[in-house]
Amino acid sequence: MNALKIVRRVALLLMLIAPAAxxxxxxxxxWKSPTCGCCEAWIAHLQKAGFEVxxxxxxxxxxxxxxxxxxxxxxxxxxxxxxxxxxxxHVPAGDIERLLxxxxxxxxxAVPGMPSAAPGMDVTTGSRAPYATLAIDPDGRTHVFAExxxxx
Ligand SMILES: [Cu+2]
Numbered sequence: 001m002n003a004l005k006i007v008r009r010v011a012l013l014l015m016l017i018a019p020a021a022x023x024x025x026x027x028x029x030x031w032k033s034p035t036c037g038c039c040e041a042w043i044a045h046l047q048k049a050g051f052e053v054x055x056x057x058x059x060x061x062x063x064x065x066x067x068x069x070x071x072x073x074x075x076x077x078x079x080x081x082x083x084x085x086x087x088x089x090h091v092p093a094g095d096i097e098r099l100l101x102x103x104x105x106x107x108x109x110a111v112p113g114m115p116s117a118a119p120g121m122d123v124t125t126g127s128r129a130p131y132a133t134l135a136i137d138p139d140g141r142t143h144v145f146a147e148x149x150x151x152x
Contacts, residue, residue: 009063028087028096029054031064032078039078042090042120049093051082071140074110085109086136090118095133095146107136109145117148 028046032039034057043053058064064079065072068086076089083100086108095109111118112134116127128150135145 026050026082026100027052027054028080028082029056030078030080031056031058031061033057033059033061036077038090038114038120038124040120041123042078045119046093046096049097051093051096069107069140070110070136071142074112074134074136074142076110076112076114088112088136090114090120091133092119092146092148098146104135105138107138107140110134110136110142117150 028051030039030043030053032055043055046053061077061079062072062075065075065088068079068081070079070086070088074088078089080087082096083103085099085106087096088108088110090111091109092111099109110133111131114121115129115131116122116125117129118131121127130147130149132144132148133146134142136142
């Protein structure tokens with residue numbers, strides 16, 4: 001890793017850590033690569049559900065994912081923060097609403113990979129294949145937060 005890359009990573013870390021306490025619960029901050037189309041479709045899904053979304057285009061969303069405590073096995077195309085929780089991938093707005101209402105002691109939610117029927121993917125695939133939203137426990141383990149059966 002060269003010096004410029006290190007400087008960039010440190011700057012990103014500071015940007016991520018500093019303003020966390022001031023974030024409103026209903027503003028979703030999203031970090032994604034500038035070319036991610038399905039990320040945009042997921043953002044549109046959140047906005048339709050009433051969330052305010054602040055988008056950050058970054059060269060390497062993987063850095064954000066690592067900093068926010070998302071195990072790499074759960075990786076998807078974008079990482080978001082809302083109400084102090086991390087949201088990895090195409091998590092349905094309804095799951096985020098439930099998360100903010102119940103406020104469980106977890107790190108956040110993840111829909112690993114890019115399931116074809118998850119919000120933002122479904123618009124282009126037309127898929128209704130079942131998938132699950134996982135809760136990320138503070139120790140990095142996961143448990144099922146919500147099952148999304150076909151058509152949900
Ligand atoms: Cu995606």
